[in-house]
Amino acid sequence: MNWIDRYVAEIKRYLPAKNRDDVAEELQSLLEEEVLELEADRERPLTDAEWHDLLREFGHPMQVATRYGASGVLISAALFPLYRKVVGYLLAAVAMVYVLAITWSIVADVIWGVMADARAVNLGFGFGEAWSFAVNWLVFITLGFHLADRYVTDAGILKRWNPASLPPAQLERESLSSSILVSILVAVWLVILHRLSPEFSAAVLLGEQNNRFITLIAWLKIQAVLVLAVYLMLLFKPHWSRGKRMLVMVSDALAAFGIAICLSIPAEALLQIYPELPEALLRTTSIVLWLWLLGLLADLLVQGYRLMQRR
Amino acid sequence: MSEDRLEAMRLELRRGSLALIVLTALRQEHYGYSLRQKLQADGLAIEEGTLYPLVRRLESHGLLDSRWSDEQGRRRRYYRMSADGQKVLNALKQEWQTLNKVMHTVQESSS
Known part of the structure; x- marks a missing residue:
């Protein structure tokens, strides 16, 4: 035997x-x-x-x-389509960010003559980092789905779904490719902002440090986070709902508020921090900030008008 | 249609019916091997790797009762349909008959 x-x-x-x-x-x-x-x-x-x-x-x-x-089930058939979608987005996003970082490093090399690899690594998107980022998130996402799966199955959430929650068919749709592209661009923008100035506190936001530059960056970071959140939501529900429009408006309003705070800080204060700053550039910052503020306010008005029309 | 696809569909069709047949056969007590012999004698050739796990699954769902026995100098696990199994069998039979009836009706109405 x-x-x-x-x-x-x-x-x-x-x-x-x-x-x-x-x-x-x-x-x-x-x-x-x-x-x-x-x-x-x-x-x-x-x-x-x-x-x-x-x-x-x-x-x-x-x-x-x-x-x-x-046999055990890591992710059930019910949640698998969503899991595949999320993993697909993750891998696509990491690949695109990596390509963008490499492109940027090549451009930086051509324009400024700095080492391309050094630029890529500085941005935190070297191949090794991109790979470990993707793998780490793949693990977190898989674990998250595994845990959510039990909850969804036990609580019978998919059986108790409400058809009334379906978005109206006439809602404006955002294409998948534009959602991915905007999400990546905003994420890169956020990283660049953070690299430029990692400072973030109430004092910075309120301009108590008398530095227009870091106050502006802090407010732009808030705007970028909110816009990123909206576009990440659009990846899963590609409809421009009232809530998403409102969130974009709030982000614009916050950025406008931040710019207003920056304008209240005397431009000359920058000279104390950056003495080598050319005077012409100093004058330009105020003009740029005013134009930016007016642009944001105009955009807010247009978006508010559209929102009222769709009610 | 590829052979593989056909085989997958055939297995899918058989899967549900097998549970019904096994439950029916286990109105009498059997151990794994004797059950396989009985089904074979009745015209259903079924692989061991399919039958034995199926019996275990039915037992774990409470549709079969089981006991170990050392009769005839051999250690065997005997299975028999439980009271719950009887209820499930009745319901499944009814479902089976409905499906059969629908199949005939659809076939006749579309020929």
């Missing part, structure tokens, strides 16, 4: 602990029964080749264990 022992021992390796011994004992007895029957028919012991045929017909140990309930 050496072959049966070896076969059953191998199956046991894949069986869940709770019924491992019980299933193994039963399999052992069933296989012995089969072999006895075959040997009685042939009136001789089975040859090694016949043993192999018998076990091959019974199935690979891993397959047999799976049939006995050793």
Whole structure:
């Protein structure tokens, strides 16, 4: 019975602990029964080749264990389409950001003559980092889905869905490619802003440091985070709902408020921090900020008008 | 249609019916090997790797009762349909008959 022992021992390796011994004992007895029957028919012991045929017909140990309930589901069929979508976006985003970073580093190399690789690494998008970022997030996403899966299954969320939550068909749709592109651009913008000035506090936001530059960046970061959130939502629900429009308006309003704070800081204060700043550039900052503010306010008016019309 | 696809559909069709057949057969007590012999004698050739796990699954769902026995010097696990199994069998049979009826009706109405 050496072959049966070896076969059953191998199956046991894949069986869940709770019924491992019980299933193994039963399999052992069933296989012995089969072999006895075959040997009685042939009136001789089975040859090694016949043993192999018998076990091959019974199935690979891993397959047999799976049939006995050793298989688990990492992500159920119900959530898998969403999981595949999220993983697809993640990989596409990482690949695109990497390509953008490389392109940017080449452009930087041509324009400023700095080392292309150094630029890419400075931005935090070297290949190794991009790869580990993708793998780390793949793990987090998979674990998240695995945990959510149990919750969704146990709570019967998909059975209790409300058809009233379906978005109206006439809602403006955002194409997938533009959502991905904008999300990536905004994410890169956010990283660049953070690299330019990592400072972020109430004092910075309120301009108490008398530095237009870092106050502006802090407010732009808030705007970028909100816009990024909207476009990430659009990846999953590609309709411009009232809530998403409002969120974009809030982000614009916050940026406008931030620019207003910047304008309240005297431009000359920048000279104390950056003495080498040319005076022409100093004057330009105020003009740019005013134009920016007016642009944002005009955009807010247009968006508000559109929102009122869609009610 | 490829052979693989046909085989997958055939297996899918058989999967549900097998549980019904096994439950019916286990109105009498059997151990795994004797059940396979009985089904074979009744015209259903079924692989061990399919039948034995199916029996275990039905048992874990409470549709079969089981006991170990050392009769005739051999250790065997015997299975028999439980009271819950009987209820499920009745419901499945009814479903099976409905499906059969629908199949005939659809076939006749579309020929």
